[in-house]
Amino acid sequence: MEGVEKIEHVHGHHVDPVVEYQSLKFGMWLFIATELLLFGGLFAAYTIFRAKFPEMFAEQHLELNKTLGALNTAVLILSSLTMALGVTSIQRGKPKRLALFLLLTILLGLAFGVNKYFEYSAKFHHHIYPGTSIFFSLYFTMTGLHMLHVFAGMALLTTMLVLTLRGRFSDKYYTPVEVSGLYWHLVDLIWIYLFPLLYLIA
């Protein structure tokens, strides 16, 4: 690192790569904090309503399909693994393997979505909608908002895949991949909390 004085002029901008790496990572952590707070509001609502209506939660959660839920949990955990393997590959300078793992991760995200689609359809089929009860409202808002985040993550990873195929990343430069990976792990983590809270109420 030559310090801040040596300036490279790219598109009117110029930051030391080390500073850029640290900045992006720091920025993503801050963004992850905002996401946790966003869901924090929902977790707060969950806590309040579960305390208020314990029987409703105990009874109605039985309607949820535990098998599909568990399957989706496995799918997401697996996708976090493939994501991590992707990052390791590019750190070792293997962009082709990165592309493969990114593709796998995206496909697993897609599998999660398809699974969710069947779950929602089954609910609608039984005339269960958001608004049917507080419990189902929570179920739909929490999983729905999470689903939106899965889509956002998939869009991000698709961008990374395109950039990888265009040869933008190497073992010298992979910050965006790593940072996108962080985001994907967050999406995964939130589901790990949602699953027991909604499907596995004792």
Next chain:
Amino acid sequence: MANHTIAETITIPYLEEKGLLSWLTSTDHKRISIMYLLSISTFFVLAGISALLLRFELLMPGKTIVDAHTYNVLFTFHGAVMVFLFIVPGLAASFGNFLIPLMIGARDVAFPRLNLMSYWIYLLGALIILISLSKPADTGWTFYTPYSIRTGTDVILLTFGIFVLGFSSILTGLNFIVTIHKLRAPGMTWHRLPLFIWASYATAILQVLATPVIAISLLLLIAERVFGIGFFDPAKGGDPILFQHFFWFYSHPAVYIMIIPAMGVISEVIPVFSRKPIFGYKAIAYSSLAIALISFFVWAHHMFVSGMSEVAATIFSFLTFLVAIPTAIKVFNWTATLYKGSIDLKSPMLYALSFIFLFTIGGLTGVFLGALAADVHLHDTYFVVAHMHYVMIGGTIMGFFAALHFWYPKMTGKMFNEKVAKIAWAFVFIGFNVTFFPQFILGTQGMPRRYADYPPQFHSLNELSSIGSWILGIGMFVMAINLLRGLFNGEKAPQNPFNSLSLEWQVPSPPPHENFEEIPHVTDWTYGYGKKSA
């Protein structure tokens, strides 16, 4: 830009390139700052006009110009636009963007493209809010349930617009935090940072940590209206008070998002125009962080009469008193800086002194409201309206005007007419007090807020308040004309007309694209006034 060599782009003034597109696509933090400044000022004028209409309706008892529903629409528009499109983005997005890189000795913010994106998102949010005006909401800026669920007006679009604005706010805050951490020039240690930077840092933390909560509250409100999820609907087992908790969990910290940058401005202006080092640097710096922290634990002081246990109310009341401590620390330190200084009453200083005086009134009346026994009577009266305007106009907007006059030469490269600026200030100061002081009295007499009409015994004070609003309006109009005229007829501004020691004044007015020809090496804090040549 591609055709210029590095040396050239470094010396081209940032205002040089003309054409709307060159502005809308520029990632230069200074250009983005100017775009925010113009946008928020436009919304300030729109919301200000609606305020004048509100005050005109209240000039006398009975219907004056608008019916009750239109009145509700007007105060909703006024509040929502002033809060979400003007004062929350406000100083942070405009002056923060301009000053942070310059003050810390950087060439730009950490993520310039994200910065531009934040501005576009702001525009998108603003557009959605404007579209919602085809069936304008009548809920007040606080959107309390259950009314906001039931009203036939377009609450969904308005709240969705605010939701979108939240992204802009979060991304700006995130950008500033990373910038301040990572891009400080060599030697610019934390304890050498200008206090405006400390203030911006505290504000950015609040933006990042509080905004997601309003985002989820508004999403849930929208889901309530679209799907009837029932969280806030007692008929479905939900709880309307829950919405108030969510709303204020953001909106109380948000009042500090509004005021802390203005406090930062005051900390910059006071030393320059009293030629003395700032007194109590660390106390001012850390009190910003203290305010930010405490502000997360006082939200329920807006809800003392909404239904809450006495224990909870007492705790929140106590915590509210706590917030006054770091606030008072700042006021004491500014006053101590003034003590025995050689005070130069230029227009920025006049606004800064007005801030100290008016904000103190606003802050102290906040403490009255934080006291349970007093708030039971004063809640939802004009006393609260007067309090919030003393802190928001008397505080934030005075700080905003101080900033406008102080950094105008740097931003525009021109000087405005100082005499006219002082006249405008006099109108603003007098008009403000004539408008809002009577409202404290009206509040203690029991006049409720948010009504289009009032019984005759409140007439004379309301009349006085409405007349005050005209004086205030004239003052702001004269100020605007003066500043606009300066752009065309003003003298060329020197590099450092007010003899400030801060880094932004050590570059040309207006600064070049890349800010610094060479990144400076900082060896001292920026407040060494009254010694040597300074």
